[in-house]
Amino acid sequence: MPHVKAKRLRQRFRKRLEDERALQTRTGKILVVLAEGLTQTH
Incomplete structure (x- = not known):
C-alpha cells in the first residue's frame, strides 16, 4: 500500500x-542568554 507508506x-x-x-x-x-551575558559584563 503506497498510501500508508506516504x-x-x-x-x-x-x-x-x-x-x-x-x-x-x-x-x-x-x-539570547550569551548575548545578555556579554552586554552585562561590558
Whole structure:
C-alpha cells in the first residue's frame, strides 16, 4: 500500500520539522542568554 507508506513518511517528516524547530528555539535561547551575558559584563 503506497498510501500508508506516504502517510508514514509524512509523519516522520513532520516530526523532523518539529525537532528542528525545537532545536532552533533551544539554540536561540542559548544565544539570547550569551548575548545578555556579554552586554552585562561590558
